[in-house]
Amino acid sequence: MKIYKFKLVCIAICATLLFVQCDDDENGNVIVQETCDDGIQNGDEEGIDCGGSACEPCIDEIDFSGTYVQEDIMGRPGVNTVFSGADNVKNMFNTSLVSDRMSFQATFEETLEDYHDVYGDALGITIDYETNILGLDAPTFTTVLAQFDALQVAPNGQTTYYDPGTGVVLTGRTLADDVIDISLTLMFGGTSGTRFDGNNGTPQLTSDGVDSGDRDFTLPFPYLETPITQ
Amino acid sequence: MKKTNLFAAIGGACVLALSIVFVAADHIDAPAVAGTTTDIADLYAFEGDNPNNTVLIATLQGPLTPGTVTENAAFDEDVLIEFNIDNTGDFVEDLVIQAIKRGDSMYFFGPAQPAQTGLSSEIATFAGYTAVKISTTDDVQTATNNGMSFFAGPRRDAFYFDFNRFNEVVSGSAAPDGFFPPGTADDFFDELNVLAVAVEVPNSMLGSAPPHVGELVGLTGLPASYNVWVSAKRKQ
Numbered sequence: 279m280k281i282y283k284f285k286l287v288c289i290a291i292c293a294t295l296l297f298v299q300c301d302d303d304e305n306g307n308v309i310v311q312e313t314c315d316d317g318i319q320n321g322d323e324e325g326i327d328c329g330g331s332a333c334e335p336c337i338d339e340i341d342f343s344g345t346y347v348q349e350d351i352m353g354r355p356g357v358n359t360v361f362s363g364a365d366n367v368k369n370m371f372n373t374s375l376v377s378d379r380m381s382f383q384a385t386f387e388e389t390l391e392d393y394h395d396v397y398g399d400a401l402g403i404t405i406d407y408e409t410n411i412l413g414l415d416a417p418t419f420t421t422v423l424a425q426f427d428a429l430q431v432a433p434n435g436q437t438t439y440y441d442p443g444t445g446v447v448l449t450g451r452t453l454a455d456d457v458i459d460i461s462l463t464l465m466f467g468g469t470s471g472t473r474f475d476g477n478n479g480t481p482q483l484t485s486d487g488v489d490s491g492d493r494d495f496t497l498p499f500p501y502l503e504t505p506i507t508q
Numbered sequence: 509m510k511k512t513n514l515f516a517a518i519g520g521a522c523v524l525a526l527s528i529v530f531v532a533a534d535h536i537d538a539p540a541v542a543g544t545t546t547d548i549a550d551l552y553a554f555e556g557d558n559p560n561n562t563v564l565i566a567t568l569q570g571p572l573t574p575g576t577v578t579e580n581a582a583f584d585e586d587v588l589i590e591f592n593i594d595n596t597g598d599f600v601e602d603l604v605i606q607a608i609k610r611g612d613s614m615y616f617f618g619p620a621q622p623a624q625t626g627l628s629s630e631i632a633t634f635a636g637y638t639a640v641k642i643s644t645t646d647d648v649q650t651a652t653n654n655g656m657s658f659f660a661g662p663r664r665d666a667f668y669f670d671f672n673r674f675n676e677v678v679s680g681s682a683a684p685d686g687f688f689p690p691g692t693a694d695d696f697f698d699e700l701n702v703l704a705v706a707v708e709v710p711n712s713m714l715g716s717a718p719p720h721v722g723e724l725v726g727l728t729g730l731p732a733s734y735n736v737w738v739s740a741k742r743k744q
Binding site: 334340343345347350352355356358362368369371373376377397399425426428429430431432435436450456476481482483486493495503504 | 739
């Protein structure tokens with residue numbers, strides 16, 4: 279009788295452990311799936327770490343066939359939305375190859391000048407794009423945007439869109455990078471970077487005036503914050 | 509931002525859409541994908557907490573208002589999310605890391621040399637894969653395998669931007685002041701969410717980086733860098 283009870287207790291403890299291991303974390307904390315990642319077929323798994331009641335279906339039971347065709351694409355922030363202009367051009371950009379975008383350069387340059395014209399017209403003066411702080415004139419700047427639209431990502435060294443503290447530029451994009459101010463500076467900042475910065479009677483066109491606020495960029499993987507729930 | 513304000517802002521955006529409108533980094537960037545499950549919002553690529561790793565994050569379907577809109581947002585089993593890595597400098601993908609939803613999980617394949625490059629893809633089932641349960645707003649799951657980490661689910665949008673004022677700037681109605689000063693400017697995305705896919709991968713899996721593309725236009729002294737982009741592809 280005692281042995282029988284002992285067995286019952288053991289079964290209960292083991293079942294509890296199994297249940298806890300597979301349970302979700304009710305506190306919203308990041309947890310790592312472990313029971314289905316032990317490299318052996320156990321429990322009611324149908325293969326190694328797959329199938330059964332706790333693990334994902336085994337890979338050969340899932341349909342991954344078919345052809346998938348590009349509908350949207352993104353490299354650097356804002357390129358298509360800012361420079362393509364017309365809706366049909368935006369759609370064309372999204373369905374184009376990164377390596378085949380020479381035809382977009384002229385449109386991009388025209389849009390860049392249009393932005394200056396719109397503002398110049400409002401002020402009653404003529405404003406043209408001026409070679410930016412990277413030394414890129416309008417054709418070269420828009421060539422970089424159109425034909426080389428990818429994030430450059432350095433495997434060795436700091437990764438940032440631009441860090442004013444270190445001067446490192448175009449080696450990645452962190453969550454904290456103020457890509458809007460960087461882009462505005464490249465578009466409207468001229469050679470000095472401060473051409474239209476709101477000082478000395480100029481309009482403020484090189485910063486949108488917002489920072490990251492109370493966002494926390496110090497979190498571990500996946501680095502992004504939990505969703506806003508209010 | 510209160511929902512009522514957001515709806516007003518979106519209504520205003522619809523009016524402005526008749527003229528020049530700029531909608532965020534890539535959020536709702538083109539009419540053909542706006543509001544669909546292939547709509548990419550942002551791409552981030554940066555060094556991980558482990559300096560030998562690179563983190564790739566794509567956000568989609570933004571902006572999502574908090575509450576039921578975020579809770580009901582879902583990845584699409586017909587949409588392949590593909591991180592593309594060019595490690596030779598020709599802007600053709602040499603490696604891809606693919607993510608696609610099946611059931612309640614996101615399946616990641618690669619990094620692997622794709623069977624074909626360009627506008628059409630097949631899922632690289634020949635490559636190793638890792639599945640991670642798709643997180644919810646209050647149940648966060650990550651998976652690790654072979655030195656890589658994986659995540660998929662809703663997150664707070666990291667992107668910040670006074671996008672309403674930008675529309676006024678580009679339309680000319682913000683003259684002569686331009687953007688608002690700090691304190692007056694308003695971050696449209698402050699309290700909004702997105703669906704995110706995140707991968708952290710050891711650089712040793714990505715090959716050697718080519719010379720920085722900036723050298724082609726006279727930008728010197730930049731470190732060797734991969735060219736990275738993300739695409740969203742729909743099953744035909």
